[in-house]
Amino acid sequence: MIKITNIKIYLLKYNNKNPVLSSFGNIKFRSSLVIEIHDENNNNGIGEIWCNFPNHGGRYRFEILKDYFIDFLINFQFEDPSSVKKFLIEKFNSIKNQTGDFGAFENIFSGIDCAAWDLFSKIKKKPLNKLINDQSKNKIKVYASGINRDEHLERIQEARLLGIDRFKIKIGFNILEDIKAITSIEETIASNEKYMLDVNQAWSLDNVHENISKLKNFNYLWLEEPISANHSISEIVQLNKLHKNLAFGENLIYLKKFYELDNDTQIQFLQPDLARYGGITDILDLGKNIKKNKIWLHYLGGAIGLISSAHIMSALNPDGYLEYDINENELRTKIVNPSLQIINGYLELNENYGIGFQISDNLNQFIDQFYEYRN
Known part of the structure; x- marks a missing residue:
């Protein structure tokens, strides 16, 4: 005990x-x-x-x-x-x-x-990930997020220096300005790279179809949270039937909604956040009841939650990518021992017990x- x-x-x-x-x-x-x-x-x-x-x-x-x-x-x-x-x-x-x-x-x-x-x-x-799945590896691929639309060139280049080849850009401000930025991104992206778009729930049911239609010729990997998570699952599913590559989950507060979304075969990216709703316990339950390759954990915070998320991603969906905020944040880079490192696009874990890191002195x-x- x-x-x-x-x-x-x-x-x-x-x-x-x-x-x-x-x-x-x-x-x-x-x-x-x-x-x-x-x-x-x-x-x-x-x-x-x-x-x-x-x-x-x-x-x-x-x-x-x-x-x-x-x-x-x-x-x-x-x-x-x-x-x-x-x-x-x-x-x-x-x-x-x-x-x-x-x-x-x-x-x-x-x-x-x-x-x-x-x-x-x-x-x-x-190690936590090996307690859950003894085949877990000591690393997980990450994608760069938190990229302000008007700073995308600088932030993408910073991410590339870490070996990162997936980038998520914030849009949802003004659709015409968003389109200009996305055009610039597509001119910048290399053949081995992909980008994602995050609307942060900014569009309403009145304009979401029109706005997504304006993006139909772009090659984004996913379009995240185009509408509020407060909308019903039926409204989200209906939206997904009409448009491609949508991602949801960061702000869903009930596990049953993930189960319902999993039933929609067109939805490929579900994004629970273990530091917000459910913790590790509920994410593991989710992994038992939905397709694990749909679980792409959302995370935006300090080092501790990021490392915990890396363990769970490596145990449940080792071929997926974990969210990694590319913005300057010393609460991610300077508060744990050993230091958190991104090498060749992977967040590196270790063989230490638990999450493998301790709070810095x-x-x-x-x-x-x-x-x-x-x-």
Whole structure:
């Protein structure tokens, strides 16, 4: 039986030089909310809690975690890592409904779940991906994302220097300007490279068909979230019947929606985010019930969540590509040991137990809030 005896919470902040632009708003600084749990033998597990947006969402989640979750987590005992999340959902279902704050609570459940799996795999003395699938490799291909439309030439070149050959560009601002940028991208892309487009849910049912039709002669690999994830599955499926290569999932909050989308054979790219909704437990359940080669994990945050996602991708869909934010972010590059590396287009993992990386001792420059509770 594993007993949680010590908990640390880190809210990390990095002031990026250039804001990340999207159709729903700008990210002016980067945040990473990390939970670290320890057992009686001082084994630890770490997980990241999604807090990208709005800009101060991390502080809000930090306070909820500190004020409400710690008392339930400390001294909790488990044999199966998935039981931690199940226990917390039962405890917090009422307050989640009372506040109407589905997102923050689900994000916290997910990050704690990731920490429990990291701790569990360390105790089992296995890398996380090999605990799930002993044939997993120590690397996964990545595609460059977070590319602002008007900076695509510079960001694509930066990605190429890392050996990356897939690039996702943000559109959804003005369709005519988007088309100019896409034309430029197609003139830039080499024969061995591909690009994707991310609308960030910016189009409505009133203009989505017209806008997609204007892109019909372009050769993008996929068009991501052209409409809001709040639309019904039937509306999404109908849209997919009329247009090619659509991708969904980043903002779907119920697993059953992924099952329904999996039934549509035309949809090839489903993009759950394990730090936002479901954690590792739900993604593994998803992998048992839908076609694994459709699972292309979405991820945009700090190093911890990215590494956790890399383990799950390498275990479930080793031939897929994991999302990798190409923008400057020292919360991705400077907060873990050993250093996170992209080599020849692959995110490199290792043979260390768990996720294989630990939080760096040199975090002072990034710490916005910190809390520790010892039994």
